[in-house]
Amino acid sequence: MENFSMEMRYDVGDCPNYNCSAKGLLLPIICEYTWTPATRAALYLIGLFYSFLGVAIVADIFMCSIEMITSKTTKIKVAIPNTNETEEVEVKVWNGTVANLTLMALGLQRSLNLFLLLSIIEIVGNDFQAGQLGPGTIVGSAAFNLLVIIAVCVAVIPDDEGRRINHVKVFFVTAFSSLFAYIWLYIILSVNTKGVVDVWEAILTLMFFPILVIIAYVADRDFCGRKVSVTMSALELGIKIE
Template sequence: MAPLNSNSSEIMHGGSINSGHGKCPFYLLFHFETTLGLGLRGFLYFLALAYCFIGLSAITDRFFRCMETVVKQSRAVEEIDPTTNSKVIRNKKVWNYAVADIALLAFGTSFPQISLATIDAIRNIGGLYAGGLGPGTLVGSAAFDLFPIHAVCVVVPKAGELKTIADIGVWLVGLFWSFWAYIWLYIILEVWTPNVITLWEALFTVGQYGLLLMHAYAQDKRWPFVSLPMKRDERPEDWVPEETPRCRKGDEDPHNYSGIHEEQSLEDNIPQKDDLASIWKRQFIDAVTLETAESRKVNSPCLSLAKAFWKLLIAPWRFLFAFVPPYQIAHGWIAFLFSLAFIAGIAYVVTKLTDLLSCVTGIHPYTIALTALAAGTSWPDLVASKIAAERQITADSAIANITCSNSVNIYVGIGVPWLINTTYNYIAYKEPLRIENVGGLSFSLLMFFATSVGCIVVLVFRRLTLGAELGGPRHWAWITSIYFMMLWLIFVTLSSLRVSGVI
């Protein structure tokens, strides 16, 4: 891969090496790319970007399995039975669910954006200006999380099925920190130190992630003085219901699964007595096996061809991710970390492709980050929330993943990269970090805040009228979904027009 760093800061700060008027000298893999027309190169780089997003989608389901395994971990606790006064051994969950939603689910599904922003900060280290790729992606991702993901989750439950938030207090805590995150970002960009970020502002931004975790835990445990006196519905101990074991290929009735679940290997079918080497081997076999019993039963030739094409398309990703160790090892922790490493690797390629797209098309990188990158890197959020809305008994994790991911985007996704850059600038230059395109970023923050109010109002209205945030009568679910998508289109359109100077 050819180096792009020599002029990447110029690209990201609005300087356009080609801006559609000349050749873009950079290339992704081979030098002959520079001999192609700019339009063709832009099309090819866009396809490569889309393929990276497919990879993120494929790894997300494996990550979600790892996260579930980690959360289900329990430990033996010795207690005294008050009735018999004898010692009793009970298994208690290691993880608090409220903390797990924020520290594992929200952080993990936001890791593509966090990786992208951190990579952008590292390659711009030493410059007086922060890279614009990270903040644009993270603000756009927040809008994608709040609107399109809510739009998907609200129609996922079966017709008439209602899924409600069991612990409304924890959700309100997450919602508060989510809104405050963007208010805080606006304050430090426009009010206290306009156009610059100081070291202490970056430190406090990152530190608020810890405050969010503490507040969520305090609310879940109903600590006095720091928790809201909100009634909590009973949340089942096993909040992820046990799944019906899938049949092996060739059985009379293979389980019918679709969408992202097609990415899941059949490793769950391996009996417990099989050793981990056999399970890992099975992952590779599943990755290179294109035809399944399900696909052989498809009657429509067109549908069968489409499924075969899709399996062929994702086969390289499935083979690559087969190197992720089985989640049965170490309670899922090793697979969890490996999944994050693969996500970071894809994010690195995405940053290179974004540079090239900006270079060959002349489109402002902030616009690309706000739209294509935000949607693509938020795909794991969408998949995780969709799976949670489908498989979990309550709506807590599906919706908590949305609100908490938005908080993580700011406190970690923007805070950590800014902390890297401000620390370096403080040591090397004794100067704060300057922010490029503050006006466009601040306008996006205001637009997000305004449209998000419209989203939350509808969720509260559904709670009061239908008794649930997700599901319900089919027509009302679809009306809500369309409304959320309209809010997202309004945000993206106005923010893009502002960056381009139209408004």
């Protein structure tokens, strides 16, 4: 209250001298230090709820768009065995593994994306120095998704039921990548250049994502474990093989 009473002595022209005038990137927009704390708290809560509502609407539309893109199908001709006839079947254009690691992950992890955007805004506004949010916010959210959400998904399975991983190789690739991400973050922040992220480290970190998608796609199609014969490819196109 003493600080508030001292702030009340300022004139409107003394807004730059207000203690909180330079605390945020966007707020305060106007000189509001002469208002009562209750009025200011109510207005900030309304603005906060309005922002949450906007984010929810955008995330919902974004997720519906991603589902529409990943569910797109196309028709191909498949030869009927022991006949000269073919039939058309619908197959998905997007590979399931690639869709889950790219667009679906981007939509499902929209809360993490908000943390990432806030951290980027903070770093840009803070002369590329880590602020109060920093990388710990993103790491904490990712750790929560990795540990808590997976634990809840396993715990809610009834005792008389079970679940099976269809693509074990893809699961191993993504599990290793999840653990490697924490190890790599520790290396670039605490071992190599402590507290500093070099440009080459940032570029290499960004390149890890397309590498992960490619390796997961190879594991999903099992290119290294089986051979795709010309006969199977011809049957999908409806070409008769003697």
